[in-house]
Amino acid sequence: MFDLLIEGAVVVTMDRAGTVLKNSYVAVTEGRIAEVGEMPPGGETRARVKIDGRGKALLPGLIDCHCHAGHSFTRGSGIVDDWLDVMEDIYYRCTTPEFWYAEARLAAAEKIRFGTTTSVNIIGGSPLIHDQESIDAHFEGAQSLGARTFSGTGAPGGAWPKRAGRWQDGRFAEKSLTLEDALSITENTVCKWHNVNRGRTNAVVIISNLGPEKALTEEQSVRQIRAMREISLKYGVLLHGHSYGGGIAFAAKHCPECLGPDVSLAHCTGISPEEVKILARSGATVATGPSTKSHVRARCPVTELLDEGARVVFATDGNAPDRTFDLWKDLRIGQLLHRNYFNDTRLLPARKVLEMVTIDAAAALGMEDSLGSVEAGKIADLILVNVEQPHLYPFFSPVEQLVNAASGQDVDMVIVDGEIIMEGGRLARGGMKQILTDGDREFSAALERGGYRPEEFFGRDGA
Template identity: 35%
Template sequence: MIDLLLVNGVVITMDSERRILEDGAVAIHNGRIVEVGETELLRGKYEAERTIDCKHHCVLPGLIDAHGHGGHSMFKTIAMDSPSFWMPVMTHTYKHFVTDEFWYYEGKINALERLKAGITTGACVLGSMPRSDDPVFALNHAKAYAEVGVREIVCTGPCNPPWPHSFSRWVDGKRITRDVTYEEVLQGAEAVIEALNHAHDDRIRAFITPFVIVTSVNPSAPTPADQLYGLTDHDRYQAKRIREIARKYDTRIHSDAFGGMVHLAIQDKENALLGPDVHLQHCRGLSFDEARILAETGTNVSSAPGFGQVNARTPITELIELGATVAITTDGTAPAASFDMFQAMRKTQLIHQAALKDYYYLPAGKLLEMVTIDAARCVGWDDELGSLEAGKKADVITVDMRQPHLTPAFMYVHRLVHQAVASDVDNVIVDGKIVMENRNVLTVDEGLAIDEANAEAQRTVERAGLQKYMQPTKYFWGHARAYLDEKRFDPGDLV
């Protein structure tokens, strides 16, 4: 007898043949897929402890969000009216005004949003820049994810110079600040990897995550070619140390990159943070020769849709044509992004069609690959995730198609990519366990998690003095363009 049998669904396998079974079934036992086939065949072959009728549902592998952030779920929309200063405001908040418990409460709401969007695996960079001066933050975040039942890739490592860096902890309501050295931050990251990589029955993994692959240029946008002066000593030292940690713990490297960084990184061929064990997010503004380097080195790339793509596009189509693996991510959830990967697929398609002035780029099938099997390859988990195949982990979602906006019932991949939204996900299975059924979360008290997150978010806003970044401007209503017309950000606040 097997544990679970899903029957009568439109099974979109994402296997090597990209089979779509219009009356399909999935047999699951001991957390893994036993077989995928026609309903009539599998019904006659297996007796199951539980059978779920997936009539009028699409059944597909759990979505994989290869890049997002831990912490951001508490700060949605804060400071989005001051985009020039959003990063320093949020980074300072993460470094000095969040409690240890913050990461647990945020982790739970973060995991719940992903779960209810059909994301069964999500990468989380802790903070706007990674924070690893103490392992407790990652441990608390992973604990929350484990309780919800969603897979997490915890991404932590050093932020950018200068060093030492000032960080604060809150003990008995009091802020305790100390200067932390670069080596101490690396030790904290190592402690996280040692404790969490393959933890919780391998539902949690931990990657070493420097903020960017080259620290001496603009960390958030492409650097012009005439400002690429070569690698600094710290660039080379960081690459060497990150490589050492990745080898020591047999884990992967995840980081951000922008135009110019790849050109610089390859100058240190021995330790360059490039290659099949590396996954780079953003990659906006890459030159064609940099795209070629990524493809030739087998470096994995992911990209989130957003306004930044208008000014400096990630060359997704060129990378794909060159043979690179590229995933779509949400980069959620602040200041304005959500964990809705259906929207992320559509936005990605629109941006690239508009940029290239060509309607035919990024067909629906490719977009779905980029949030399932391609995303699994990006994070090095495609041996077990990303498709519905015998022997793989049973991470499965069902989408309720019997709704006006998803009717008529044909061209199912087109329907999912072009019309579905996160709230259409009905059931979620992770490791063969039903985690959400008929949109009811079965693992944790969702209402309590929301209440706890709201309370902690309010306390953090007050502690960090973020209220001024939450007020609408006088141009909020009735105007075609927003102006701030006041000075909300003061560098003196960053103390």
């Protein structure tokens, strides 16, 4: 007997052969995919739970390889000129563990609602290093709704020492932080949170900027990059962070060991042709956010990277100040940006861009053998998309129609490890109203602690 049997769906497997099965079934046992095939099932048909998949497309859960914890509370704040400085002030000096727990649940709810089953998260805009209890609260909130998470802290941007503090009983206690504090809390976080919760919760090591840090000397920049790399190698976890034009060449020259298949770098905008080649040779992954402000300022050469054999994935960089965790929109934005740049509508075909948030993204996490496609033996992280809607009908070309027209709002069911964590838009492990109420309360309290007025914080984009 199967634990779960989904019958009658169009199965978009996302395997490397591009297999699409119409009127098919997927069977799940003990959290893994037991069988995939065309209807009717040839053998066992009994299951503890049966799901009618007719009118649905079944895909692997989407994987968002670059997000920021904290940002779910600060979206709409694009009118703040010194946005990054304000975010650091709020995250480092105005928050409590309750803030980070509530924000993580709000972010997890949005991702699940849009069909993202796995995400990579920097805790904070620049990684949080001042309070282990707040970091723990993020992990507890992120895992509470059932999704798979890779989260972490590490070396923040800017000069040392950092000024941060902790609110307790209405009083603020400030302290000074050094790189040694960052190393200690990063290693503690990895030891505590990597590969727990039956493998759904994992830690990563963060480097805010893989490249020369303006506020540091060259020697200091290299030292903190190497220090974070040593922790990631010691524990066998992903090294993740940001990089921009010149950063890749800097790393290749001063710390080449900091580039490799277990490294993923967000943005990579403004990089040179030589840096494209360096990334391709190293095996590192580029996580590009097509709807980010970074991509407005300079271009990430996605097509050139792919032509050189580099791995590139689309990510949301969610979700502030002006975006969401809806990966579906970033497929279309990314595809359109690079087609427009080259005046070539053949670039980045639908199957490729969908691979960039499924099987390619799983490979970026070192989990291609376990995630990213609907194949027997893999972990049952699955989504069902309601395709019986005008904008998706008639559903003759599943991959093309999903990429061209689907949105997160079309996701009907989300399954992680064989567990149904959302059905019909309703979360199985938490009430949406309570999540929203808790979020509103905690962010309002953070603004009050910092002396911020909402009218100074939110407003028209571009004002």
